[in-house]
Amino acid sequence: MSHLDGIHSHHPTSATPSDLPSNLDAGCKVNVGADYNRASSDLSAVDTLNRSQPDTSNLADLEEQSWNWFTIRTLITSGTGFFTDAYDIFIINLVVPMLGYVYFKQNGNHLPAGTEGMVKGMASFGTLVGQLVFGYLGDAVGRQKIYGFELLIIILGTLCCAMSGSNAKGSSVIQYLTFWRFVLGVGIGGDYPMSATVTSEWSSASRRGQLMSIIFSMQGLGNLMASLVTIIVLACFKSAIISDVDNLDIVWRNCVGVGCVPAVSTVYLRLTMPESPRYSIDVENDVEKAKLAVARATANSTVQSQNAAVAPTSRVKAKRVHHHAFVVYFSNWKNLKVLIGTSMTWFLLDIAFYGISLNQSYVLNAMGFVGDGTVYDDLWKTTLGNLTVACLGFVPGYWFTVFLIEKMGRKRIQFMGFGMLTILFVILSAAFSQLKKTVALFVAIFTLAQFFFNFGPNTTTFVVPGEVFPTRVRATAHGISAASGKLGAILATFGFNKLVEIGGETGDHAFLPQTLGIFAAIMGLGFVFTFLIPETKGMSLEQIEQRGNSQPKDEAILSHNSPIPDVESHGPHV
Structure with a gap:
């Protein structure tokens, strides 16, 4: 018996207030009659909602639309956020050595391992918080009401990072920088579920994966721009740095501050983005x-x-039942295992991805990108190495995904990426000593690994959670998946620095080959967990949602017509 059948069994259609026994108190009759009328009105609304299916015919134009100005606006609006995200995340890899030269001369011009971990990793803590909070708000409140605020947080965090200073007594530059990188991370985290959901819901089935991949590929350009800006600023201050190394204080602040420029240029577009039509219909x-x-x-x-x-x-107004919808949907193992799949693959990926990306200077030094011992030359060679890897592997990997994701499918690309990364990390680990003697071969293999990160799971783990879950829980589920990845990033950020120093002196990185071997095993696990996620190529979001909605007794909770009035609270049954 359905929920509605149960309600109707207590409310015979023949009953009216006039059918009540005549010996009832008149006041009671009036109250009960009023309760009956309210309940009957609600039942009528329930019947109307559950008999009718949503008019999704208005989405046909969206499914058939070609590239137009609104598509370009969506790409610019969402893509600029990821460009800024990547710039702010990866610029710290180039800035940390400068901080060592300026503030830690007494420590051999290096940040202590714990301090370096906090400076690099605090943004990841903030990102995790932002992914969960904005993912929840995106479903509970709406995309339109939230989208844009995460970019305002990014702008605030970036500017305050660049202006971090010391008190005469008390907090230091590093402490302020660490705090504001946490704030910056909250904004970056909010961008993941919001941009993924907005882009997914405004896209057609035939190009959704491609558009989401383009948005995410802006990370590659952000990484590339971080290296280019650093090279330009270093060149501008070359003589000043050579004469006084403390002038690096100006360099790192300029490098960080540039990151807010793209965000400022597009914040208005985000704040004026219309509500997703799928959210308007489904929720x-x-x-x-x-x-x-x-x-x-x-x-x-x-x-x-x-x-x-x-x-x-x-217009039909309805109550939102986000909490109930989330519990109902993921109480089904068929749906829960998909969330486990998207979360675990992202978690495992980010252990290796951030373990390498945030500590790339160590690997580059091992590859031969080492200066002549002067401060300027060391920084120049490290930045040049980052730029080389970005140009040869990092950026091309994204664009291979953009052009092939609708042909190959998400799952095949993810399998391929995890598989190739497993093989490449095994080679890097097993032949590390031999590869160090042949810089060109070392660069080729390491660059190939960066290529398959992005022509592989780094892109697909972002795309898939934005497609496989229903509209009601899409942003929340994407936020959970992304936050799982950020847990992996945090583990890598704080664990890598200590792990690579096992068995040697600080700065020797004696355990780096073995660490790369650990990454190989982790990529192998990512390959296994990919079996839990479904393929979404060529399917509309409505088709994907219908496939996952397999609990008839609770289907109303997740359907487009889900609001069920609480008729039992209106008074006694008649």
Whole structure:
């Protein structure tokens, strides 16, 4: 018996207030009659909602749209955020050596391992918080009401990082920098579920993966720009650095501060982004609002004009049941295992990805990118090495995914990426000593590894969670998946520095070959967990949602018509 059948069994259609026994108190009859009328009204609303299926025909224009100005605007709006995210994340890898020369001369011009871990890793803690909080808010409050605030946090955090200073007594530059990198991380974390969800829900089935990959590929350009900006600023201050190493204090602040420029240029576009039509239909039950949004995106002014006049009469308001929807959906193992798959693959990926990316200077030194011993030359060679790897492997990997994801599919690319990374890390670990003698071969293999990070799981772990979950829980589930990845990044950030020093003096990195071997095993586990995720190539979000919604008794909770009034709270059954 369905939920509605149970309700109707207590409310015979023949019963009316006039059918009540005549010896009942008149006041009681009035109260019960009023309760009955309220309950009957609610039941009518429930019947209307559950008998009708959502009018998703208005999404047809969205599914069929070609590239237009709104598509480009979405790419710019979401992509600029990821460009800024990557710039802010990876610039710290180039800035940390400068901090050592300026503030830690007494420690051999190096930050202590614990301090370095905090400076690099605090942004990851903030990112984890931002991913969970903004993921939840994106579902509970709406995409439109939240999108843009994460970018404001990024701007604030970036500017304050660049302006971090010391008190005469008390907090140091490093402490302030660490705090503001946490704030910066909150904004970066919020960008993951929000941009993924917004882009996914505004895309057609035939190009959704490609558009999401383009958004994520901006990370590659952000990484590349971090190296380019550092090279330019170093060149501008070359004579000043050679004459006084403390002038690096100006260099690192300029390098960090540039990161807020792209964010400032697009924050208005985010704050004025219309609500996702799928959210309007699936959660708000506001079909007319969705039609207006689709008309705006497809430049269909006729539809917009026609529906604007009828919007007030056709709108159906509904309660949001986000908490209940989340519990109901993931109480089904078929759905929960997908969340486990997206979370574990991202977690395992980020252990290796951030373990390498945030400590790339160590690997580059082992590869031969070492200066002549002067401060300027050491920094120049390290930055040049980062730029080389970014140009040869990091950036091309993203764009291979962009062009092939709709042909190969997400799952195949992820399997391929994890498999190749396992093999490449085994080679780097087993032949480390021999490869150090042949710099060109070392660079080739390491660059190939960076290529398969991005033509592989680094991109697909972002794309898949934005597709495989229903609209009601999409942002939350993406936030959980991304936060799982950030746990891996935190583990790598704080564990890598200590792990590579096992069996040697500080700075020797004696355990680096074995660490690369550990990364190989972790990539192998990522390959295994990929079996838990489904393929979404060529499927609309509605088709994917229908496939996952396999609990008939709770289907109303997750359907487009999910709000169920609480009729039992209105009074006694009649």
